[in-house]
Amino acid sequence: MDNELENLVNGIADGSVRSLAGMITCVENRTTGWLEAMKKIYSKTGHARVIGITGPPGAGKSTLTDRLTRTLLDKGLSVGVIAVDPSSPFSGGALLGDRLRMKDVSALEGVFVRSMATRGALGGLSLAARDVVKIMDAFGKDFILVETVGVGQDEIEVVKTADLVMVVCVPGMGDGIQAIKAGIMEIADIFVVNKADIEGADSVVKDIQAMLSMSTDKGKKTIQVLKTVATSGDGITELVDTLFQELEATKKKAGRQRDRIKEEIIGLLEREVSRLIHKRLDHNDKLDVSVDKILARECDPYSVVQEITDDYIK
């Protein structure tokens, strides 16, 4: 590992905020040596509780995150926030605006807020975000709140790795809860109907409860649906209480932790294999020969793939 990363790892152990920020950057950029650095800090992880917060754009996720952060701070707990926003598919740039709703809280002692862009189709967002969670965990944060917009599969993957997932809904989302994408409902451990000051909140609550009661999954039937007004703070105390109860309950599900680690290993492996495939085949003359044969219909892509995999497995 080069000196810079070594210093960052040591800095994190010493509680340096600058090192925490610097290591996140290195891991996001996949700066050479990042893997070694992750290995070094791994033994210090496992302490933080991770809460995923997801929901449609503008639902009040950041405002809610701000409130939760304050409440946790009041309990003497330190908080890390990861706010994920999509990168522009056209320029590769991103406008990360979640801090807008957290500006005062983000400057308080014990709080560290980091904005992350999805950075395109690498499919690596969930892995990179997981790494950032670990870095904050190793730094000593008690709670880590991860905000993502519940639209893309990648974003859903991110929050799925949390200990607990809060799905934020709002009144007026059109046809009841139909507007919420399939896939996002399944991952919820708690439902929050935010903007309860707006008309229609109760009917959203009812819709969600009805949906949960129809679920074939027994566990889903007991999921709580809470109303909040993030802007005024109404309902936040109840939300935090529920959060703690649910965290206690999930702790008892021993299998969850194991499953998560297995999933992570497989995820990392898939990426590594895909990297190796590209490395070997992107500029490969043999592959060009196969392509010529396929074009001439002398061969087919299925056989070529089989040949290659047979070759790898040997």
Add this chain to the structure above:
Amino acid sequence: MEQGKKVRVLVAKPGLDGHERGARVVAYGLRDLGFEVIYTGLRQSADIIAKAAIQEDVDVIGLSILSGAHMTLTRKVLDKLKEQDARDVLMLIGGVIPDEDVPKWKEMGVSGVFTSGTPIKEIGDFINSNIS
């Protein structure tokens, strides 16, 4: 070696007065040029700006300036960054800035001064050629 390096820019509008239109235009423009822009909006104190810059590990801070009164605030941001042992950050300001003030800003540690109406591309080019 940096495999996926993106340049990160904090855009803030310090102080209590004024509109955020200019800051927004710059934020969107820089995004469209491929930068990762952390937009923090209006009413920022020097302390909040400096802490945001450190947490986000930005390469650049762009402040939207409305009057000479923001000079004190900008100086405070620079002081705070130094005080908190931040890494080197390229400090830029934009807004209505009289020509005769430019040397004063530069002396203080501001690297780039852009008056309203500067094409965003020019700001982007400046950033790209001035960060390591």
